[in-house]
Amino acid sequence: MNGGRLxxxxxxxxxxxxxxxxxxxxxxxxxxxxxxxxxxxxxxPGKLGQGYLVYNKWCAGCxxxxxxxxxxxxxxxxxxxxxxxxxxxNIIAQRTLGAVPTALDQRIxxxxxxxxxxxxxxxxxxxxxRKTEISDGELxxxxxxxxxNHSGSKSGE
Amino acid sequence: xxxxxxxKSDFAAALQEFESAVGKEWVYSVDxxxxxxxxxxxxxxxxxxLQMLASAAVAPSSVEQVQQVVRIANKYKIPLYTVxxxxxxxxxxxxxxxxxxxxxxxxxxxxxxxxxxxEAFVVVEPGVNFIELYRYFEANGHPxxxxxxxPGWGSLIGNALDHxxxxxxxxxxxxxxxxxxxxxxxxxxxxxxxxxxNSRLWHAFPYGFGxxxxxxxSQSNFGIVTKMGFSLARKPAMQAEFTVSSAKSDDLYPxxxxxxxxxxxxxxxxxxxxxxxxxxxxxxxxxPPPHARRARELLNRRDGxxxxxxDQLGVESGVPVSVxxxxxxxxxxxxxxxxxxxxxxFAKIPGAKFHxxxxxxxxxxxxEIPPDQRPKIGVPSLWPFASLAMGDTRRGMYFFSPxxxxxxxxxxxxxxxxxxxxxxxxxxxxxxxxxxxILANTVYPNAFIFAxxxxxxxDASVNKKYRDLFTRLVDTCAERGWGEYRTHVAFQSExxxxxxxxxxxxxxxxxxxxxxxxxxxxxxxxxxxIWPRRMREG
Numbered sequence: 001m002n003g004g005r006l007x008x009x010x011x012x013x014x015x016x017x018x019x020x021x022x023x024x025x026x027x028x029x030x031x032x033x034x035x036x037x038x039x040x041x042x043x044x045p046g047k048l049g050q051g052y053l054v055y056n057k058w059c060a061g062c063x064x065x066x067x068x069x070x071x072x073x074x075x076x077x078x079x080x081x082x083x084x085x086x087x088x089x090n091i092i093a094q095r096t097l098g099a100v101p102t103a104l105d106q107r108i109x110x111x112x113x114x115x116x117x118x119x120x121x122x123x124x125x126x127x128x129x130r131k132t133e134i135s136d137g138e139l140x141x142x143x144x145x146x147x148x149n150h151s152g153s154k155s156g157e
Numbered sequence: 158x159x160x161x162x163x164x165k166s167d168f169a170a171a172l173q174e175f176e177s178a179v180g181k182e183w184v185y186s187v188d189x190x191x192x193x194x195x196x197x198x199x200x201x202x203x204x205x206x207l208q209m210l211a212s213a214a215v216a217p218s219s220v221e222q223v224q225q226v227v228r229i230a231n232k233y234k235i236p237l238y239t240v241x242x243x244x245x246x247x248x249x250x251x252x253x254x255x256x257x258x259x260x261x262x263x264x265x266x267x268x269x270x271x272x273x274x275x276e277a278f279v280v281v282e283p284g285v286n287f288i289e290l291y292r293y294f295e296a297n298g299h300p301x302x303x304x305x306x307x308p309g310w311g312s313l314i315g316n317a318l319d320h321x322x323x324x325x326x327x328x329x330x331x332x333x334x335x336x337x338x339x340x341x342x343x344x345x346x347x348x349x350x351x352x353x354x355n356s357r358l359w360h361a362f363p364y365g366f367g368x369x370x371x372x373x374x375s376q377s378n379f380g381i382v383t384k385m386g387f388s389l390a391r392k393p394a395m396q397a398e399f400t401v402s403s404a405k406s407d408d409l410y411p412x413x414x415x416x417x418x419x420x421x422x423x424x425x426x427x428x429x430x431x432x433x434x435x436x437x438x439x440x441x442x443x444x445p446p447p448h449a450r451r452a453r454e455l456l457n458r459r460d461g462x463x464x465x466x467x468d469q470l471g472v473e474s475g476v477p478v479s480v481x482x483x484x485x486x487x488x489x490x491x492x493x494x495x496x497x498x499x500x501x502x503f504a505k506i507p508g509a510k511f512h513x514x515x516x517x518x519x520x521x522x523x524x525e526i527p528p529d530q531r532p533k534i535g536v537p538s539l540w541p542f543a544s545l546a547m548g549d550t551r552r553g554m555y556f557f558s559p560x561x562x563x564x565x566x567x568x569x570x571x572x573x574x575x576x577x578x579x580x581x582x583x584x585x586x587x588x589x590x591x592x593x594x595i596l597a598n599t600v601y602p603n604a605f606i607f608a609x610x611x612x613x614x615x616d617a618s619v620n621k622k623y624r625d626l627f628t629r630l631v632d633t634c635a636e637r638g639w640g641e642y643r644t645h646v647a648f649q650s651e652x653x654x655x656x657x658x659x660x661x662x663x664x665x666x667x668x669x670x671x672x673x674x675x676x677x678x679x680x681x682x683x684x685x686x687i688w689p690r691r692m693r694e695g
Contacts (some may be wrong), residue, residue: 030296032288034310036531036538037523038295057288061308061539067528083527087542120193124551125542127197127246131190132183132216132264132284 034061035086044145051145054138055105058129062088065103087125108150112143158191158212160235160257161692168212171233175215175259178225183265185214194243194260196252198553200624200647203617209252209647211238214260220337220345220383226261227381228343230679237261238681239381241283241315244308247555247610248319249646254683255692261381263312269293270384271360274300277389278334278360283314283382287537301389302535304329309537314385318375320643324427324484324533325390327600330375334386335359338374341675346380360386376643377667378681379674393486396534397496397516401503402477406432406464409479410565411506416481417563419502420602424495427484428599430568434467434476435594448474456592461576482514484533492516548590552613555645557627559634560606563599574637575609575630582629584622587612606642631655646684653686668693 030038033056042052066084081090089102100107119139122128134142159168175184185191194211201207217223230237238258243251253260267284272294279301281290287309294301303309304326306316315321317329326332336348346352348371351359363369374380401412409430416428435456437449445453451470455462471478485495500511517526521534528540545554561571572594579591590610597605609630611623628651631641635655644652656663667687671678678689 025298028296028298030292032292034288034539036309036526036528036536036540038292058310061528062542067540069527070524079527081546082541082543083529085543085546086528086540087545090543090546120189122197125198125545125553127244127250127553128193128195130193130214130243130251130262130264131185132262133242 032057034058035064036061044148047141047144048148050138051141051143051148052105054134054142055145058134059088059104059142060086062086062126063092063104064089065101065106091124105146106149107146110146112140112147115139115143115146158210158257160212160259161255163233163235163257167233168235171229171235171259172213174229174232175213175226178229179215179217179222183216183218185216186212190214194251194262196250196646198246198250198555198613199252200555200611200613200620200645202552202613203615203620209254209256211253211260212257214262216262216265218265220266220339223261223263223266223339223381223383224343224345227339227341227679230259231342231677234677235259235679236682237381237679238684239263241312241318242286242310244286244311245315245319246553247645248643252646254646254649254681258682263381263383266383272297272299272301273360276361277301277391278386279389280335280360280384280386281313282384283312285314286310286312287316288539291535291537300392302392303537304332304387304390305532305535305537307532307541308539309532310539313387314382317385317387318382320376322598322600322606324600325535327427327602329387330371332388333371334361334363334388336371336374336382336386337384338380338382340380341677341680345383348374373670376685378684378687379670381680390535392519392535393488393492395489395492395516395518396484396486397492398482398484398514399496399499400480400482400512400514401499401506401509402433402512403479403506403509404468404471404477405508406467406471406478408506408509409481409568412479412481412503412509413563413565413568415502415506416483417599417603419483419495419499420563420599424498425483425485429482430563430565430597430599430605431480431482432467432478432594433480434471434474434478438589438593446474448476453589453592456576457580457588459577459580461573461592489518548610548612550610550612552615554610554612555627555647557609557611557630558607558641558643559630559639560601560604560642561597561639563603563605568597568605570637571607571634571639574633574639578629578633579626583626587623587626650683650686650688 029041031053033039039056042049044052064086093102119129119134172184172186191211191213194214199208215226217226236255236258238253239261240251241263263283265284266282268282269285270280272279287303287305291303302325304323306321306323317333321329323329335351338346340346349365350356350362352365374382413430419425420428434452437452448470455466467478483499485492503509503511528538529543531538561567576592579588599605611627614620631652641652653664671687672690675689678691682689682692
């Protein structure tokens, strides 16, 4: 989907050339996370799985669920709102007063039309995404993923 | 929209040639597609006639395609404006410096071409962003940090060329190791050792022979950079940050002095200075504590409050008056010894309190690190946008980004200058943001750089006032010797105008270069205030 890849044979040559022995490190199936880190492949089928990756790469950094630090016994977490709440989640929580789940991928009320409009037009501090970043096909996959929990799914199938 | 001075038929012909060069689906000319290239954080958000808009966009996927695009643009004299990932929000994003330009969108050139572990460098194309490079390193087990700014969706190349910074490497352009550039005539140039056919050291040695011309391609419009090497920082065993605080205003002088001395010995890779008592801006709508009200009064006074008054307020509130931080990374024993040495040095300042904030051991458990803080440890994220929720930033923001010397004297002096300009020229409602002390980082070893945010609102008259204030700040700071290190594309001519020594010889030199290598003036007219001859005259 993105990011360059050295072919396995090139990697092997590079490994030999730089004295790392003949053993080639295989590239692990890891994908981008805009939260900070990486995610593994989704176990959702086809388009939904692709949409999951688009969501993690481009959306999660502003629209994920609030960050919860792992519990440390006897040490209450004192985190600022900036550390706890990504921008989109914070804004949506303020506007809806808790009426919808704040992580976008937990919502059941989003439509493909709305998702397409947000991605291509942006909203407030959210910029539009260009087709070289999120292609029309990826946008479709993203919509399928974000609408997967609808009872009368419009685009999830 | 048509490019300036280009006929409709020529533009149509050019678009067709772009299509045969890069493929039909990678040339964007219908309104909805071109609109995606608008500046999402435009200072003219609610004044459409002033916005700089593209006439079309073209997205090549290889250096050969970039060459073809440049040759076609020459044929029809069409201005091009290149973006790597177009995410330089607050400095122009993916919009051009001149309306009607065709944006060359390099996002599709997104290959990591080489990672050399032994010599610690990476070679990338312009479309690779920090988040993608991080994934690449992790997926392939490379032991390097990513020198990411906040946030991480920008291009390594674009960021470095605009003199962008990171917590990891500081000055990202200084880590450049060899550029490949498509020149305005379509030729491909490699800088440094890359100019040697069969070079073995293109990305290992900073120079070649003759003038080092890497800098000619930063903040300029002299070429399109299509590849670039970067030296990398290895993941350390430990990364630690300490804070030294004092209740005395005048202690900022020796605090910065000690931090700088350690910086100059190569012991710290990053430091910062702050005055928490002078940063009373809380979240909007929340009643500030009593000391914050008093702090605001002092900051709004012309002299900014005397050292004694701040010291007294510090004692009353328990909020530190003077603070420096230092960051150390490396092998555990060395980090610990450096922290011991730092503690010893700062102990010479009576009353200064030394505190180790965190000492992170690698490999990291990312779950334990709040996402907004991950860029500090070389893990790119978009979470730092969270801070925009603090104010009225519905249409984004741009930045006033001056640089001062890394001394307390200069720090006080530039704050005082900003205060005077703001008190004289800004409405009361927007003053606080500029009067309070925002953090000053020394990502460059001997300078503090600032990023004063200018909110873009729904009210055109307010935005105009902000822009006027911006101009006053640029002018007054320049008069007193402080220039900006980068600026939004809309203000680049204005800022370049301040670098006027000897009758603007810097700009005239750049114009001479521009005219010589880009006689048709096709590459990014107006970028950094450098205009080609045909647009300077008449």
